[in-house]
Amino acid sequence: MADLSIDFCGIKSPNPFWLASAPPTNTGEQIMRAFDAGWGGAVWKTLGDPIVNVTSRFGAVDLGTYKMMGLNNIELITDRPLEVNLREIREVKRRYPKHVIIASLMTETKEDWRVLIQKCEDAGADGLELNFGCPHGMCERGMGSSVGQEPKLLAEITAWTKEFAKTPVLVKLTPNTGDIVEAGLAAVAGGGDGISLINTVKSIVGVDLDRMVPLPRVGNASTNGGYCGPAVKPIALHLLAALAREEGIKIPISGIGGISNWRDAAEFIALGSTSVQVCTAVMHYGYRIVEDMIEGLSNFLDEKGMKSVNELRGKAVGNYQEWGDLDLGYKLIAKIDAEKCIGCQLCVTACHDGAHQCIFTGNEEKTRPPHAHAHGKATPPTPFPIGKIAGPRVPWVDEPECVGCNLCQLVCPVSGCITMQEVPGGAADTWNARVREGRNKVPGGIHD
Amino acid sequence: MALPQDRLENALDDKKPTFSESEARAEAERCLYCADAPCIKACPTEIDIPTFIKKIASGNVRGSAKTIFDQNLLGYSCSRVCPVEELCVGDCVYTGWGRDPIPIGRLQRYATEKATKPEEKALFTPKARKDKKVALIGAGPASLACAGYLALEGVEAIIFEKRAVAGGLNTTGIAPYKLHAQDALHEVEWVQSFGVKIETGVEVGKDHLTGQKLLDAYDAVFIGVGLGEDTKLGVPGEDGPGVVGATAWIEEMKLHKKQGEKLGHVVVVGGGNTAIDVARECALLGAASVTMVYRRSAKEMSGYAHEMEGARVEGVQLVESAQPVGFVRSAQGELTAIRVARTEGGKNIPGTEYEIPCDLAAVAIGQSKLRALASEFPGVEVDARGCLKADPATGRTGNAKVFTGGDCVNGGKEVVNAVADGRNAARTLLAAWGF
Known part of the structure; x- marks a missing residue:
């Protein structure tokens, strides 16, 4: 059986399958169940000052009888007190020392970043992920994708975090930008240790034609959300490949976007991902899907005569040409x-x-x-x-x-x-x- | 016309209930949307099946129903009574592929039933009345389709029906687990909502309404009278209690018999679809036993194989190669058994007679032809079988003003064939009048 373990800029993970920062990683109780199911790591639901959410929060595009081909959400970062999240991070790391916990972070001032990073690292996080991707709600407050869309700002804030961080810093990029390479190079320029992409695609998922209100509906109005799920996989693969073949980007990439099974994961890894992050498929079918992902990827590697998942990484990058x-x-x-x-x-x-x-x-x-x-x-x-x-x-x-x-x-x-x-x-x-x-x-x- | 709820037929539930919206959409999504689709070619009314199914998938149920009714105005009853296994579904490419075919009948029922609910906005608005009027004889599917299409174009259409109820076999003859009489009557009322008039209890040729009177008073006449009485075996002991004609018994069961009546041992004579229907109905109604007696082998039965398979599952026994030679009655005249002889090649083998005990014997060996009506209309001819002669594409007879279609022409086919005939006659008339 092929070796699935990876080393992501020094962070060791039993397999490349991580949960993306999202509702499935909202609490320690959830993440421990996910680790029991076989997930190698989890990127904690973004931490910062707690927010207030609206009802409802999700909308979906179905394709025929297949539900949730695409999912759109307008939920914000964590709505739970930071201390509660930190206590749970500490507890999860105590019980699951070999599994990876990355703290996803989003805040504003340099001082805020300093305090937040220190608290998370003190709690035992293996790494940090800077959420510069969220295209709804938080971007209106100058955070999330509003940072990811401004390469100079992205590089500057990344550099701040690197002043404080002892653990690796992953910069999570937004696809809602004209040139992903520019954003990726900015992450490198800021000293980022790794890149995560993609965050969700800015979107309106549908319209309630009886009420004439976009979806998902909050009373008599809605707002744009972030689109994810199988529908966005081709967009994510392209942006991943664009970074993977860029000479100036040598740091590892954690691929995200519509990964639902081992085959999707293998495609991301072949186009340059070191780890992959999953959200929508888990929201749809639960943590249990990872068993097939591990088994399927392992069988595939065996079939191709690869001893380690690291042999697969980037195999298809050179064949992505103009x-x-x-x-x-x-x-x-x-x-x-x-x-x-x-x-x-x-x-x-x-x-x-x-x-x-x-x-x-x-x-x-x-x-x-x-x-x-x-x-x-x-x-x-x-x-x-x-x-x-x-x-x-x-x-x-x-x-x-x-x-x-x-x-x-x-x-x-x-x-x-x-x-x-x-x-x-x-x-x-x-x-x-x-x-x-x-x-x-x-x-x-x-x-x- | 309101029928009492405690009719015997209501003891039998729908075998294929209406799909829920999610069921319908799921099945509709499975349809491949074939080009030059084989299912359309297999439908006697050539409904654009892939189009109506994709409209269900998109949520355009009203448009779906309209696609169906444009080709088959009785698309609702046909969705429930058509032998789809032999027609559209049988030719679904999934069938040939060895996959579950699309349940076209049930999807058609979903669309037509939903779009014609009383609370829905009317699907069709009849055009302004024109100066043409057509009399139709017999209120079965052929006449209803013909009258309905004419009325929608503004032609006055009046149907004369000798029975007290309209709808023809849809009301009086369909197995209840496919279609109950009240649902057939709802469809009749829907056709009447286009302005079609129906006079029941009037028999043309009797009741002082002659063919000539119709020819004088109307621009055209459509004959859609179906078939007549059940054919008798003509063997000793047949006349008397306990021996019934199959269609007569079905009509009684659907319209008049009350629930609670117990069925004893039943023998059904015949190998066609009516025979199988009676047998299945008796079995499902709790008969002590049901035995079909057919004079040839099972392979030679004219009834559909899928229906016979259903009958066997429900407990119906089949006695092949046996021919009734008489009925046995008690001193009081009660039926006690049917006497049959073994046959070879359909012919009795002497000395092989034996008795099958029974309390009820239903004879389903065909129905008489209503030849007499033809003589009411000069030029209308009857063929050797006793069927009215007509051009299949137009319904034209030897009399330029007289059209005909359905069972009285084809000798007894499906409801959908009758609808096609009625529709074709209506289209012929409308084209001739430039409407």
Whole structure:
């Protein structure tokens, strides 16, 4: 079994799975249950001066019957007295010395930061996470994402904390910024020991159309919240990868954003995360999900012949490239397996209305659309495919017209029915090479 | 017309109750939204099924019901009585894939039932009255669909029904666990809300209402009379208490019999869907035993396999390859048994007769054709089976003013086939009149 333990800028954790600073880490009682379930660490619900919350606080986007594809919240940082939280941190560390407790912090003046950091470290926190990401409520008071969006301020406050902190300082970044690299470099400039990202995405989750009030509703009004859950994972992966391949950022990254299972976690780690943080999936299904995350990641590493999760870290970063460096000569075409096809013909509609008009039905020649690149009529394959399930309803691909876009495969409900197959393309070439060599003129341009 | 609540049929609950909103949405979300969908092609009324299902998923239930009713005005009763396993659901791509198919009937019921509730805003507003009027004979699904579509376009439509209740087989003949008579009558009232008039207790050809009078007074006539009396076996001992025609017994059970009546040992003669219905109804109503007697093998039964499977689960016994040759009665004339002979290839084998004891025998071997009505209308012809001849696409008969459809044309198919016929006749008339 592969070794899942990690060292995050000196903080040792039995596995890379941490709970993100959020409702699941509100109290010591919760965190101890989470550690019993198998979580390696927890970032405590953000500490500072206690706040007052509103009712209600969460809203969600469901996708079909899947609930909470995206979650939005307008809950603020901890509403419990600092002393109570500190007492609980002390208790958790006493009972779970090998598990990681990171104190998430948010306050205003330098003196506030000094006192807060000292108290948390005295209570036994293994590290600190500066909450520069919260995009709702606290940012209106000059904290949270209003810091994360100002690189100079971010660097300055980070530097303050480094004056006081004895434990590692993680800077938590907001995705609500034009250039994540600028924010990441500011965290480095301020002396941060690590980066956490992403915090939630500024959002309005929906509108109550009967009351004409955005959601989640507080009486007859609402406000923007922070969006998280599976829906934000692609955004988080991109921002993570942007930092991971940045030369100026060598500090470890704790990846956050829609991680729900071991596969998500593996993807984050492959794009450069050292630890991963989870919130929405736990809010949905509870701490118990970590068992599968540990087992699944471990099996995956074994299967790939990796002895430690550290071998996986960053494996995919180098393959994240600019569009201009992608190979223009690479070609794929769609193949439909007549045996597996169920005849729903979703691929036909998707291709004709949403892609490149190259999937047809029926055993006769088809007239290509006037804009087709290939000449003449599209001819069905011989012998004409008769499916085991779909009979004569199996569609066929006009291969000379197929651009290999993937859409048919993406809409097909049957796994393995449509595959994208590599075919000989042109010689290797890239747009950037064409630009360098002056071959980047495509006929039919604005001045032609 | 209000029916008493303590009718025997009300002792049987819905086998497929209405979906809750969350159930309906969950099932609707499963629909793949096939292109050129096979389910549509399998529906005799060609309802745009994927579209109405996706409207349920989006919460547009009113629009969903409208999509259904545009093609099938009796989409509510059809959702409950259609043999969907043989039609739309049978052709759902999930079925071929070996997955649970989409419960199209139950989704259709959800949409139509919800959108036509009395508290909902009317789904349709009939157009201004035009100067055309149509008489319809028989208030079953074919005429109701035809009259409803005509009335929505402003054509005056009046239905003459010989029974005291409207709705045809939907009211008098559907197994209660699929559709109770009161629900069928609600649908009739909904069609009446478009301005359709129904006169019950009037039989064309009798009651001084001749075909000629209708031809003189109306711009067109639609014949949707269905089928007649149950066919008799014609064997000794058949006439008398205890031996009943299947559809007559079902009608009694649905409309008149009171709860509390005990059923003894029942024998049902026949292998069609009516025979299976009677057998299942008796079994579910607590009969001491139910035995179906069919003269050929189980494989040759015209009843649906899924219905027979249900019957077996409910305890119905099937005696294959046996033909009634007589009924046995006590000295007081009470039925005590049915006498059957074994058959081979549908023919009796001499010397193989034996008795199956029973207290009730229901004969479900078909219904007579109402040939006599054809003679009321010059040009309307009857085929060798006794069915009215009509062009299937338009419902036209040999008389330019007379249209027909439903069981009296096809010899006895599904409600949905009758609705398709009635709708097609209405569309033909509306097109001819330029409406």
